[in-house]
Amino acid sequence: MKWPQLDYSAWKDSGDALHMWAQIVGKFRLANTPWLNHSWHATLYPDARGLTTGLIPGGWEVRFDFIDHRLVVLAASGDSAGFDLAPMSVSAFNAAFKDRLRAVGAPDVYHARPNEVPDPVAFAHQTEPGAYDRAAVTAWWQALVAMLPLFQEFRTGFLGKVSPVHLFWGSFDLAVTRFSGREAPLHPGGFPALPDTITQEAYSHEVSSAGFWAGGNGAEEAMFYSYAYPVPDGFADFPAGPDAARFDTDLGEFLLPYRAVATADDPRGMLLEFLNATYVAAAEAGKWDRASLDCEMGRPGIPRSL
Structure with missing residues (x-):
């Protein structure tokens, strides 16, 4: 596979937004998975379409699909719900994600603030517009x-x-x-x-x-x-x-x-x-x-x- 060029200046704003979105999805996995040594239970995994949580106890999976540019919540029952990835605030992403969790019967309660960033602001209060450059994310x-x-x-x-x-x-x-x-x-x-x-x-x-x-x-x-x-x-x-x-x-x-x-x-x-x-x-x-x-x-x- 040919390795793509990465331009940090083109990626930065989309990367900052995606970082917060990934924290939200990761915290859903964290809230519903037994603790594993070294926090290995909370991570995400690259796959053939984007990033996935893998199967979470309770029968749910969350996927960032970077081919169709959608966030999809899957349930082992066969239900699914998603929304398009596009420029939006962290608050808007958080609200849309919680709505899709409820649509497939998944719990929508998880830690509400980001980690490993200085002066963290709760996801629901991050209302400034966010970037999403499809080419940079891809x-x-x-x-x-x-x-x-x-x-x-x-x-x-x-x-x-x-x-x-x-x-x-x-x-x-x-x-x-x-x-x-x-x-x-x-x-x-x-x-x-x-x-x-x-x-x-x-x-x-x-x-x-x-x-x-x-x-x-x-x-x-x-x-x-x-x-x-x-x-x-x-x-x-x-x-x-x-x-x-x-x-x-x-x-x-x-x-x-x-x-x-x-x-x-x-x-x-x-x-x-x-x-x-x-x-x-x-x-x-x-x-x-x-x-x-x-x-x-x-x-x-x-x-x-x-």
Whole structure:
């Protein structure tokens, strides 16, 4: 698949709106799903048409369809209800979503304010007009579709505990996380509008985490990232893989511009080189038991060798 160009300036306003809309949908899943370690029960997943919650207990699924540009609420009963995705306020999206939940018999009660944003305003009170540029949203989703198989392939090269590849609606990034198996020091927390208890549980054990976000928060272009918690001594001094990758001292993590991957002769090779090199940095600097944790990446139809 050809990797689309991503223009942060064209995406920003639509991305800000979609971030809030995804939080609303994610909070519906959060309110109706038993808690799973590291908040894995609350995430969204890219699929062949957009983003989905997957099946939520009670028999509901919510989908952002970026082909038809609709928000659809599905019920296992066969009922469905939706509305067109178009420029609208967060408040209008929230009201339309609640209406469609009720139409299929789903509960419409969930936490009413966003997380991981400074000075959060309740969804119902965010009445300023919102943007929705179909071309920018489609390009962002197609980028997720292009990179998802590579994150999934990278995930297979590890025998230890590893997260699904999923999209966190709080930080609005695609992520996959490997765990050393050892407990980590208590995280100090401090993320805006996020209880420290959630952060501390998420980082209860040592991690090497990698992912993608479309820009903002110190990097005004789309970036792949990789970080470790706790940050081991010497982590930043390890090679980051591709020439275009670097360690950002302000953010405290390795970065690789999306544009470098999208325009590379071998996007797969470049991204996997970055993911593997930065994992090695975390695991070697952190003295992980790589002999027990690492393995060859999986191949279709071939069982893992013992």
